[in-house]
Amino acid sequence: MLMSALLEVKNLKTHFFKKKQVIPAVDGMDLTIKKGETVALVGESGSGKSMTSLSIMRLVPSPGGKIVDGQIMYDGKDLLTISENDMVDIRGNDISMIFQEPMTSLNPVLTIGDQITETLIAHQKLSQREAKKRAVELLEMVGFSRAKAILNDYPHRLSGGMRQRVMIAIAMSCNPKLLIADEPTTALDVTIQAQILDLMKDLSNKFDTSILLITHDLGVVSEVADRVIVMYCGQVVEESSVNDIFENALHPYTQGLINSVPSIDDDIDRLESIEGNVPTPDQFPTGCRFAPRCPKAFDKCSLHMPTLKKIDERSIRCFLYEEEQS
Amino acid sequence: MTKINTVNESSTEALLNPNLNRKPDTMFKIIVSKFFKNKLAVIGLIFLTIIILSAIFAPLLTPYTPEEQSLRDRLLPPSSDHLLGTDKFGRDIFTRILYGGQISLLVGFISILGSVTIGAIVGSIAGYFGGIIDSILMRIVDTLLAVPTLFLLITLVTIFTPGIDKLIYIFILFGWLGTARLVRAEFLSLRTREFVLSARTMGVKNRSIIFSHILPNAMGPIIVSATLGVGGIILTEAALSYLGLGIQPPIPSWGNMLQDAQNYTIMLKAWWYPTFPGLMILITVLSFNFIGDGLRDAFDPKINE
Numbered sequence: 001m002l003m004s005a006l007l008e009v010k011n012l013k014t015h016f017f018k019k020k021q022v023i024p025a026v027d028g029m030d031l032t033i034k035k036g037e038t039v040a041l042v043g044e045s046g047s048g049k050s051m052t053s054l055s056i057m058r059l060v061p062s063p064g065g066k067i068v069d070g071q072i073m074y075d076g077k078d079l080l081t082i083s084e085n086d087m088v089d090i091r092g093n094d095i096s097m098i099f100q101e102p103m104t105s106l107n108p109v110l111t112i113g114d115q116i117t118e119t120l121i122a123h124q125k126l127s128q129r130e131a132k133k134r135a136v137e138l139l140e141m142v143g144f145s146r147a148k149a150i151l152n153d154y155p156h157r158l159s160g161g162m163r164q165r166v167m168i169a170i171a172m173s174c175n176p177k178l179l180i181a182d183e184p185t186t187a188l189d190v191t192i193q194a195q196i197l198d199l200m201k202d203l204s205n206k207f208d209t210s211i212l213l214i215t216h217d218l219g220v221v222s223e224v225a226d227r228v229i230v231m232y233c234g235q236v237v238e239e240s241s242v243n244d245i246f247e248n249a250l251h252p253y254t255q256g257l258i259n260s261v262p263s264i265d266d267d268i269d270r271l272e273s274i275e276g277n278v279p280t281p282d283q284f285p286t287g288c289r290f291a292p293r294c295p296k297a298f299d300k301c302s303l304h305m306p307t308l309k310k311i312d313e314r315s316i317r318c319f320l321y322e323e324e325q326s
Numbered sequence: 327m328t329k330i331n332t333v334n335e336s337s338t339e340a341l342l343n344p345n346l347n348r349k350p351d352t353m354f355k356i357i358v359s360k361f362f363k364n365k366l367a368v369i370g371l372i373f374l375t376i377i378i379l380s381a382i383f384a385p386l387l388t389p390y391t392p393e394e395q396s397l398r399d400r401l402l403p404p405s406s407d408h409l410l411g412t413d414k415f416g417r418d419i420f421t422r423i424l425y426g427g428q429i430s431l432l433v434g435f436i437s438i439l440g441s442v443t444i445g446a447i448v449g450s451i452a453g454y455f456g457g458i459i460d461s462i463l464m465r466i467v468d469t470l471l472a473v474p475t476l477f478l479l480i481t482l483v484t485i486f487t488p489g490i491d492k493l494i495y496i497f498i499l500f501g502w503l504g505t506a507r508l509v510r511a512e513f514l515s516l517r518t519r520e521f522v523l524s525a526r527t528m529g530v531k532n533r534s535i536i537f538s539h540i541l542p543n544a545m546g547p548i549i550v551s552a553t554l555g556v557g558g559i560i561l562t563e564a565a566l567s568y569l570g571l572g573i574q575p576p577i578p579s580w581g582n583m584l585q586d587a588q589n590y591t592i593m594l595k596a597w598w599y600p601t602f603p604g605l606m607i608l609i610t611v612l613s614f615n616f617i618g619d620g621l622r623d624a625f626d627p628k629i630n631e
Contacts, residue, residue: 057527061518063457092529105524109353109542118538119528154353170528180527 005073006210007033007056007095007178012070014048014055016281023281025051025065027234030308033178038204038211040225040242042218042257046278048234049214053180056212057097058087074178093123096171100183102163106155112139113151116170123174138169142199161192165199172203179204180212185220197224218261222246230254233278233289240314250316252294288319296320357546360624367620370613377610381427390418392425393576401596411598413586419598423606426578430610433490433563433573434556437497442552444498445505450536450544452506453513464510467503475500479562483571493572497559508551512544546625550618557614564607580607 014026026048033039041049054060055067058079072079074094079087099105107115116138117131126134132151139147142165155163164184171179181200185193201224204211213225221228221242228245230238230253238251249255256274276293279285285292291301300319308317361367380387396416404411409420452463479496486492516522517540525539560580566572567581568588575582580603587593587600 059523059526088529088531090529091527097524097527099520099524101520104520107521107525107539107543109545110539118525118530118534122531122534123529156353167524 004035005032006035006037006075007031007212008071008073009052009056010071010073012052012055012072013068014051014060014065015068016065018064021282024234024284025281026055029070029231029234030236031229033210033212035177036204036208036210038201038213038224038226040213040215040221040228041231042215042221042228043231044216044257044278046280047231049216049231050182051234052231053097053182053212053214056180057091057095059091089123092119092171092176093174094176095178095180096174096176097180097182098164098167098171098184100186102160102167102187105167106163108155110154111151112153112155112158112166116151116166116173119170119173134173135169138173139166141172141203142166142169143195160188161196164188164192164196168196168199168203172207172209175207176209178210178212180214182214183216184213186215186217193220200224218258230257233284234281235289235317236308236315237290237317238315239308244314250311250314250321251290251318252296252320253290256295288317357624361620364620364623366616367623370616370620373609374613374617377427377606377613378431380424381431384421384424384428388418388421388424390421392417392422392578394418394421401592401599403596404598410602411596413583413596413599414592419583419602422578422583423580423602426580426583426603427606427610429490429573429577429579430560430563430581430607433494433497433579434559437494437501437559438552438555440494440498441501441555442505442548443502445502446509446541446548448502449506449509449511450513450541453510454517454532454536454540456514456517460510463506467506470500471503473500476562476565479566480569480571483566488571488574490573490577493563493566497562501555501559504555505548505551508547509544512547513540516540516543546621550622550625553614553621554618557611557618560607560614561611580604 009029009031012026012029012031013024016023016025029048029052031039031041031052041052043049051060051065056072056079058067060067067080070080074090079090082090106112113132113135116135117126117128120126120131120134121128124131124134135151136147139150144150144162144165150158150166155166158166168184179200184200185196188196197220200211203209211224213220215221225242228238228240228242229236230245230251232253238245238249238254240250245254246258249258253274256272259272260274262271274293275295279289279292285302287300287302287304288294288297288306291297294301298319304319306317306319306322308315309322311321394417396412399408399412399416400414402408402412402416408418410423411419413419413422448463448467452460479500482496483492513536522535522539525535530539563572563579564581564584567579568585570582570585573579573582575586583603584600584607587596587603592599
């Protein structure tokens with residue numbers, strides 16, 4: 001591999017403690033993001049995607065949540081061992097994040113200008129005036145033509161798509177090396193979705209920013225991602241390049257996900273769906289966590305947990321392929 | 327800000343969001359216009375403005391000074407010389423009400439400013455950080471709230487010589503508790519909001535998240551409780567002064583004017599003596615309450631028109 005790793009998550013475990021119960025929201029997660037690469041993290045609701053991203057930011061909801069094990073290597077440092085002050089410097093400056101709900105991620109009582117300049121002043125030590133100038137540039141960069149007027153506007157005056165642009169402007173303000181986008185287009189309508197994705201892709205190419213895109217929309221994945229990581233119940237079940245996933249998904253769960261999306265080429269009456277629901281963490285089965293819903297499950301699946309196995313450039317957590325190899 | 331469209335980009339978005347082509351309403355404007363639709367609140371505001379202005383400009387409005395005695399003019403009924411009559415030392419009641427207003431309002435405003443500031447700081451720290459910090463701070467609040475305040479006030483005032491400054495200290499000491507609880511509750515719900523998380527992911531420090539991101543969002547309830555609180559403090563001050571433990575004569579306050587008049591024979595002979603200070607307390611407190619209610623409705627996004 002030519003590109004070096006920007007972020008390496010190893011065996012991350014984020015658990016929630018509720019009374020005497022332990023809920024393993026993220027349970028032994030591995031993830032590598034290279035420079036300039038866009039990695040998509042997909043999975044159903046409750047599979048631990050968002051908790052993974054919040055763990056990287058070290059912003060797991062507390063009290064209740066805690067990172068109990070693992071390593072998050074960034075720039076030669078383990079983000080889990082550095083001080084909170086150092087972490088504050090990394091947030092927004094090196095790693096920044098945008099969220100699903102552009103309607104609620106901006107503070108309703110502060111102007112757009114206040115919210116952009118704040119990060120610039122904090123991280124880049126700019127003066128008020130320089131920060132304002134830079135804010136205008138940033139807004140122009142994300143596609144506002146009347147950037148100066150927007151500065152004094154309150155968020156409620158902007159549409160969802162415009163607010164998401166503002167969020168992107170804020171997130172990109174300090175030229176971060178990694179942008180975590182937690183379902184950035186889910187709350188937007190389709191035309192705006194495409195614009196926002198294009199914008200993110202453009203900026204990522206221009207500034208060589210890596211993107212960790214969290215989504216459950218496979219359409220979005222095929223459009224922007226280089227690599228795909230499929231999560232189920234707090235674990236990685238499959239990881240491969242975006243082409244391989246769509247051409248030849250290995251894991252039964254991934255196959256199920258892909259088959260449940262309508263395709264233009266095939267003419268079918270009824271879409272396939274994956275039977276059942278994601279089990280809640282307190283009801284995880286002992287063996288493979290997907291076994292109860294898996295159409296290809298056999299005896300071994302419900303007894304033992306398969307390991308994440310590397311096959312060429314891909315990784316897969318399934319006994320079907322372990323058998324093949326041996 | 328003045329001109330409508332910030333629409334700049336794809337016309338689809340402009341079409342999809344008709345709000346953009348409407349005249350902008352800042353939140354402040356919406357609140358003000360809602361407030362002015364509430365008749366009682368406006369009446370309260372008018373009364374209060376008159377009272378405050380006349381207290382401030384007291385020297386211009388009356389030829390007398392509040393301490394000027396004239397034994398020849400004792401207990402005169404209202405007349406053109408003495409608009410609201412005179413008291414048992416021949417002092418002009420109108421004058422004393424104006425100057426007394428200065429004291430009562432000053433005590434009210436300073437005390438509420440102090441207690442709201444302390445309450446907001448304690449409440450926001452407790453609510454934002456939660457956990458052990460919250461537990462410790464809130465137990466302190468609970469303990470102080472369990473103290474029978476009026477009796478403690480009376481004790482404290484008897485130990486230390488009563489005076490305006492001490493009265494203010496005591497009001498602040500016990501006044502911040504309610505605000506602290508209120509602000510904490512606001513913070514508990516606001517801190518889980520997405521914009522707070524989003525600010526944290528951008529590396530905004532805790533201090534500015536608390537004071538410049540969350541606190542402005544909690545301003546509505548704080549202003550409302552402060553407004554209602556001024557009325558409460560004026561009442562308590564009047565009660566303490568009435569007991570002779572508040573503002574000490576000859577400095578006039580509405581409460582100690584009432585106390586001056588508490589003699590039975592005086593009340594029968596000179597009805598104007600207790601009536602006007604009492605009426606002033608009533609009108610002022612009522613005005614504050616009306617304004618407070620009006621503000622509460624104005625800040626509440628669920629109430630429209």
